[in-house]
Amino acid sequence: MLLYYFEMTLSEEDYIKAIYHLSQIDSKTVATNAIAEQMKTKPSSVTDMVKKLSEKSLVKYKKYQGVSLSEKGRLVALSVIRKHRLWEVFLVDKLNFSWDEVHEVAEQLEHIKSDALIDKLDAYLGFPKVDPHGDPIPNKEGYFTKSVKKLISELPVLSEGVCVGVNDSSVAFLKFLDKNNIALGDTFKILDREEFDGSVTISTRVGSIRISEQIASNLFLEIVADEE
Amino acid sequence: MLLYYFEMTLSEEDYIKAIYHLSQIDSKTVATNAIAEQMKTKPSSVTDMVKKLSEKSLVKYKKYQGVSLSEKGRLVALSVIRKHRLWEVFLVDKLNFSWDEVHEVAEQLEHIKSDALIDKLDAYLGFPKVDPHGDPIPNKEGYFTKSVKKLISELPVLSEGVCVGVNDSSVAFLKFLDKNNIALGDTFKILDREEFDGSVTISTRVGSIRISEQIASNLFLEIVADEE
DNA sequence: AAATAAATTTAGACAAAACTAAAAAATTGT
């Protein structure tokens, strides 16, 4: 990430980030419409911007064929994501925000331009490897430990991981978790799954409990694996 | 500062801040040319922007008569200044920037929009009253303790204050300070001044020392006084 | 393999914030 990257505008950074995220989902080329939806703009605006990014060789683009990031673009995306996730750690660890309140502020903070700032923030936070949602933080060079973040309902029996998030942050659901001694940061192991109804037995701090499929499909575990 | 202020753009905030600072210097109405110089734009651009700010009733403006902030505009200015100075404290106290490196980054951070963020940052920093340059930090309502920040050479004998900055940050000068046990944050009292050469005797942590006029005109003391 | 539908691009416009050049008002000097 040694890219002293030539004057990216806020908007360009947002597009690059959107293209990065969309290409993660689908690995193929990213569609104009998909970007428009993500960015909440119109497809014609996307075409304009993509042309501009292409001229700066941040994306590979052929008319009607969709877009993908160039290596340069990928590094820009990772640099922005690094900033976003470091700020999220700051907001949660230092300022006591809860992990579901930080996204919008981090969307602003990620655009602050200063390499020294990010280096010092990283050190101040103790070089964290993941953000409060369990997503990995790329290092300065754009490398990161890819953590697999999956719903309990999607993981095989005997998987083990740290609970890092929920899909449904309704009051009722959070109360349920509290009552059952489930908290973010806890380590769980999947002991068994009933094929009949998809309910799952997991081991927690206080012993093993049975959770319904509905619950299992609302809890994310993070299984860390080195990669990339 | 309870102003849920209706969508200020970055540029508008910068203009309001510039007008505030210029009106502090001169208390009268602020000239178009002065704003243009401060903002590094052309006078015609200033006229355009000032009209816009006037329509939003953030400034009082009559053609050819200069500009002044409305009460609403003054509160916006103080809100931006509050953010700027809190971020400066964060950068120096928490991230170990030196006080002369923080301005540019704080210029960016001051535009981050989130009341919760600023409240929590303020608390995290221990509700500081002044920034690393000795300038006062307005509170949420826009009130602040006005601190007088002056060069030792400009202060009368028997003045007392905290050393908060230097004019000349050359290596030679900083070495001199170090050798003489003078550091930012120290409290000094001006014991005597020689009319002949302007040299000054001050009391420091390690006893009293004599400093030349050249040194005295490079060291800022902050004398706090409640006001505003 | 057409015909239809969907996705994408082009063309032309607009708002924000800047600019240049020229006009108008205010200030200054003699």
Add this chain to the structure above:
DNA sequence: ACAATTTTTTAGTTTTGTCTAAATTTATTT
């Protein structure tokens, strides 16, 4: 007091990022 100078404003462009409407290309059906 009035000519010269300075300051400020107006008018007309430019750039960035957006939009709508129309045209074009690709994909899907039958």
